[in-house]
Amino acid sequence: MKLAGTTLRGGAVAGMVAIAGMAIAQGGFPTGSNVPTSSPGAIVSGASSDYRIGAGDLLSISVYRSPDLQASIRVGTDGDITFPSLGSVAVGGLTADAVADKLAAGLKQRGILVAPSVNVLVTEVRSKVVLVMGAVGRPGEVPLDRPGLTLAAVLARSGAVFGTGSGVVTVMGGREQTAKREQFRISDLVSGVRDREARAGEILVVESAPTIYVSGEVGRPGAYPMEPGMTVGQAVALGGGVTPRGSRGRIRVTRKAADGTTSIHKVDFDAPVEANDLIYIGQRIF
Numbered sequence: 001m002k003l004a005g006t007t008l009r010g011g012a013v014a015g016m017v018a019i020a021g022m023a024i025a026q027g028g029f030p031t032g033s034n035v036p037t038s039s040p041g042a043i044v045s046g047a048s049s050d051y052r053i054g055a056g057d058l059l060s061i062s063v064y065r066s067p068d069l070q071a072s073i074r075v076g077t078d079g080d081i082t083f084p085s086l087g088s089v090a091v092g093g094l095t096a097d098a099v100a101d102k103l104a105a106g107l108k109q110r111g112i113l114v115a116p117s118v119n120v121l122v123t124e125v126r127s128k129v130v131l132v133m134g135a136v137g138r139p140g141e142v143p144l145d146r147p148g149l150t151l152a153a154v155l156a157r158s159g160a161v162f163g164t165g166s167g168v169v170t171v172m173g174g175r176e177q178t179a180k181r182e183q184f185r186i187s188d189l190v191s192g193v194r195d196r197e198a199r200a201g202e203i204l205v206v207e208s209a210p211t212i213y214v215s216g217e218v219g220r221p222g223a224y225p226m227e228p229g230m231t232v233g234q235a236v237a238l239g240g241g242v243t244p245r246g247s248r249g250r251i252r253v254t255r256k257a258a259d260g261t262t263s264i265h266k267v268d269f270d271a272p273v274e275a276n277d278l279i280y281i282g283q284r285i286f
Contacts, residue, residue: 047122048146053091053099054127055079061103064117069107072123085112096120130198132158134206135167144200152189154198160206162190167209167225173202185228210275214239217246217281226275233269235279242281250282 053059055077063069073081079092086106091099100120107116125143133139137159144154155169156162169189171182186206188194209225212235219240227234232251242248253265255277273279 046145047096047125047143049097050095050147051122051125051145052093052095052147053079053122055092056126057122058124058126059091059096059099060121060123061100062119063103063107063113064119066113066116075127085110096122128200130154130200130202130204132160132204132206134204135208136160136206144198149198150189150195151184151198151204152192152195154204155186155189155206158204158206160186162186167207170205170207171202172205212273212276213278215278215280217243217283219243226273230273231269232267232271232273232279235273235277236269236281239279245283246281247284248281250284252280252282254278254280 047057053075055075057075059073059075059081061069061071061073061083069084071084073083075081075091080088080090083089083103083106086103089099089102089106091102094102097120100118103120104116104118107113107118122145125145128144129141130144131141132154136155139158142154142157151169151171161167167186169184169186171184172180184194209227211223212226212230213223214235215221218236221239224235224238232253236242236251248269251267251269253267253271253273254262255265255274256262
């Protein structure tokens with residue numbers, strides 16, 4: 001608590017893109033100001049102490065021993081709020097602590113309170129969000145409620161599955177680069193090889209890794225994610241390797257063409273695999 005004028009501190013991608021653009025335009029960045037209550041589907045978030053407030057964010061404001069000055073106020077598109085007894089106050093670009101100090105100073109200067117103690121919390125982040133769609137556990141808007149939040153951190157909040165062959169992420173839009181499109185492998189984001197800071201207004205479309213199937217005389221038959229450049233030998237290794245009854249010389253791949261037809265190929269361990277390949281290891285003759 002901050003007394004005597006101080007503050008209580010607190011803190012098919014194209015179609016999907018069209019839908020995402022509409023969602024951001026209509027719901028991601030509201031145009032109304034000073035709305036006293038939380039709107040449906042609001043993003044509830046305790047922003048970090050260094051978060052910079054923007055248009056659409058919801059502030060919870062209280063003044064010690066002055067319940068009549070308690071308010072839940074939406075920041076307007078101009079970055080201002082309307083606070084009881086003070087009128088319009090510019091808060092855009094300020095931290096919650098700075099807003100609290102500004103309100104306390106105003107209340108003191110106008111003689112409303114002798115030693116006001118003001119608490120400001122950012123309870124909803126609306127001004128800085130990204131939209132995550134596709135193969136994640138919790139698709140939807142993710143608030144950038146602290147500076148430096150990376151793409152990997154955003155995906156983690158959305159329930160993305162990290163690990164070998166876990167897919168690719170296409171990043172589009174952003175308020176500064178509306179036409180730019182980037183693609184990242186999730187494994188590169190996790191390792192930090194290509195990770196970067198997420199930008200407000202971006203759309204992240206997560207696509208699952210292609211799948212290959214390994215069957216026959218292998219230790220663990222089943223479906224496995226395909227890595228770029230993967231060979232038949234690597235795919236068989238994922239499946240537990242060839243069993244003692246299996247033959248490295250009796251490998252068949254069933255492959256589906258773009259027109260839906262299937263073909264069977266005899267391959268060796270160095271042959272490249274393609275998405276949805278069915279790799280079968282046959283038994284030894286003797």
